Amino acid sequence: MEKIKLGISTCLLGENVRYDGGHKLDRFLTETLGQYVEYVPVCPEVECGLTIPREAMHLEGDPDSPRLVTIRTKKDMTDHMIQWARKRVAELERRNLCGFIFKSDSPSSGMERVKVYNEKTMPVKKGVGIFARTFMELFPLLPVEDEGRLHDPELRENFVERVFTLRRWRELLERRESRGNIVDFHTRHKLLILSHSPKFYQMMGKLVAIAKDSPLKELYQKYQSLLMESLYLKTSPKKNVNVLQHMMGYFKGQLSSDEKQELLDVIDHYKKEYIPLIVPITLIQHYVRKYDQPYLKQQVYLNPHPLELQLRNHV
Numbered sequence: 001m002e003k004i005k006l007g008i009s010t011c012l013l014g015e016n017v018r019y020d021g022g023h024k025l026d027r028f029l030t031e032t033l034g035q036y037v038e039y040v041p042v043c044p045e046v047e048c049g050l051t052i053p054r055e056a057m058h059l060e061g062d063p064d065s066p067r068l069v070t071i072r073t074k075k076d077m078t079d080h081m082i083q084w085a086r087k088r089v090a091e092l093e094r095r096n097l098c099g100f101i102f103k104s105d106s107p108s109s110g111m112e113r114v115k116v117y118n119e120k121t122m123p124v125k126k127g128v129g130i131f132a133r134t135f136m137e138l139f140p141l142l143p144v145e146d147e148g149r150l151h152d153p154e155l156r157e158n159f160v161e162r163v164f165t166l167r168r169w170r171e172l173l174e175r176r177e178s179r180g181n182i183v184d185f186h187t188r189h190k191l192l193i194l195s196h197s198p199k200f201y202q203m204m205g206k207l208v209a210i211a212k213d214s215p216l217k218e219l220y221q222k223y224q225s226l227l228m229e230s231l232y233l234k235t236s237p238k239k240n241v242n243v244l245q246h247m248m249g250y251f252k253g254q255l256s257s258d259e260k261q262e263l264l265d266v267i268d269h270y271k272k273e274y275i276p277l278i279v280p281i282t283l284i285q286h287y288v289r290k291y292d293q294p295y296l297k298q299q300v301y302l303n304p305h306p307l308e309l310q311l312r313n314h315v
Helices: 027-035 078-093 130-138 153-173 179-196 198-209 216-232 237-251 257-271 278-290
Strands: 004-009 037-042 057-060 067-070 100-102 114-117 123-127 144-146
Touching: 004 153, 027 037, 037 078, 067 078, 078 130, 130 144, 144 153, 153 179, 153 216, 179 198, 179 216, 179 237, 198 216, 237 257, 237 278, 257 278
Parallel strands: 004 037, 004 100, 057 114, 100 144
Antiparallel strands: 057 067, 114 123
16 A cells, blocks of 8 residues: 655654754654654755754734744844745645654644743744745635644544544545545445544535435545544544444344443443553454344454554553
8 A cells, every 4th residue: 555645744754854953753653653644844944044053033914814934133033934824835735645743842843732821921822834834825625733642542543543544534535536436435434434523424414315416526525624623633532432332232132241241341341441442443343243133244343453563552
């Protein structure tokens, strides 16, 4: 399988491109996730012509529209950075990225909560880096995170799940457009969507149900928007328990009383956060194989991303 293309702040790969000549190597990104992705590195400050090392910069002024200014000499780099960023983002559009990992707190690449200083040099954490803002405005549905937030197991799982789902959607787009392909994709992703949002699950089900009445291009665009919006919403033990119980219903006439009780106990233990999600998922996968359950066999929810990433092992 061709690796997934992800944009990334260059310093996170261990390249010495930061203002002080250092880097911010993240080993999960390079050694673990890096096995499945091809990174497209971007360092806004170096690529727009600044040196290594260089004078540090920060954001100043209005948090909604801050200026990028060097700290010591007060040189305003905003217009130069925006001009470069627009060109670079246009280039990245052709790379077919499935997401971007930004450097947290960076005045050029931070995606949220970047310090913005007022005239009294007091910071408020309400800014967005100049390049990151330009990127996210052009790609509002693309999965984005920063390496700091990816240390949170739930946010990490959510980001990677969105990236792999977008990759599967892109594979669908490479085939001839048809309503049948949309129906097939939705059928396989139903329970994954339900685990994120029962509301979107219903909305997308209705959209697919009337697929034959919608113009094909409009159907694809609407479905993609709803898909990425739904997966942006985080799962929770309550939502996952709903899905697990839903799957259990497919074994009504097959599970023995002992097997049924075992599964109920495991789901309850997960609900109480005694065990991670991978435990009930593994047990259900066992029953799917044992009883050859055809519908659940095709459900992406059971294998949304490589098991080796261990994203469902946290409690």
